[in-house]
Amino acid sequence: MRIDIITVLPQLLESPFQHSILKRAIEKGLAEVNLINLRDYSTHKQKSVDDYAFGGGAGMVMGIEPIANCINALKSQRTYDEVIYTSPDGELLNQKMSNHLSTLNNIIILCGHYKGVDERVREHLITKEISIGDYVLSGGELAAAVICDSIIRIIPGAISDETSALTDSFQDNLLAPPVYTRPAEFNGWKVPDVLLSGHTKNIEEWRHEQSLERTKQRRPDILE
Numbered sequence: 487m488r489i490d491i492i493t494v495l496p497q498l499l500e501s502p503f504q505h506s507i508l509k510r511a512i513e514k515g516l517a518e519v520n521l522i523n524l525r526d527y528s529t530h531k532q533k534s535v536d537d538y539a540f541g542g543g544a545g546m547v548m549g550i551e552p553i554a555n556c557i558n559a560l561k562s563q564r565t566y567d568e569v570i571y572t573s574p575d576g577e578l579l580n581q582k583m584s585n586h587l588s589t590l591n592n593i594i595i596l597c598g599h600y601k602g603v604d605e606r607v608r609e610h611l612i613t614k615e616i617s618i619g620d621y622v623l624s625g626g627e628l629a630a631a632v633i634c635d636s637i638i639r640i641i642p643g644a645i646s647d648e649t650s651a652l653t654d655s656f657q658d659n660l661l662a663p664p665v666y667t668r669p670a671e672f673n674g675w676k677v678p679d680v681l682l683s684g685h686t687k688n689i690e691e692w693r694h695e696q697s698l699e700r701t702k703q704r705r706p707d708i709l710e
């Protein structure tokens with residue numbers, strides 16, 4: 487899949503794609519991420535992309551012109567499945583949404599800044615608005631990184647042991663069971679016997695029970 491991220495701070499988004507699972511997925515050609523500097527589409531001498539809000543009040547607003555120029559330039563090259571705006575009042579990101587987005591071919595993610603973008607951008611150019619939580623960030627870049635990470639890691643082939651992503655929390659509406667590694671005992675704190683038993687069926691059953699128990703205790707809201 488191809489993800490085009492429109493931002494005024496492309497440098498802020500370089501590192502998240504240069505490590506670990508995302509780096510490997512990009513190297514394998516499973517995902518392509520392009521950082522597009524919105525300032526390149528500004529018609530101002532100073533390359534500014536924001537202006538004072540009509541009606542007054544504190545905070546600058548990102549204008550529609552550079553954003554429209556940028557999105558239209560991208561759209562003239564290929565068809566996009568979604569043009570996403572990161573916004574605290576958008577639909578809350580969850581695993582189901584990430585699973586769906588990971589099946590798309592081409593998406594744009596627009597990162598806001600300052601007070602946000604001119605409302606006409608949202609009305610006419612954006613097809614989907616996503617929030618990563620009920621708090622306000624300084625800009626959409628970290629939200630875009632979170633969205634991309636959650637999408638790219640589940641593209642088949644991105645994680646070497648493919649079943650691993652499917653047993654993570656929220657797949658199947660369950661939280662993940664506890665995990666342990668060596669040593670089998672530390673400070674007298676022991677790993678549950680069943681995990682050392684080598685009995686695959688019992689281990690699977692134990693993990694499922696633990697998932698269920700943990701979900702009931704911590705997130706009864708996601709249990710169907």
Ligand code: SAH
Pocket residue numbers: 571572573574575596597598599600601602603616617618619620621622623624625626627629
């Ligand atoms: N004035 C806006 C907040 C602007 S914050 C309001 O009160 O709703 C600046 C930018 O950061 C936003 O345009 C958006 O792109 C991004 N952003 C902030 N919080 C976010 C969140 N929880 N999820 C996704 N993007 C967010």
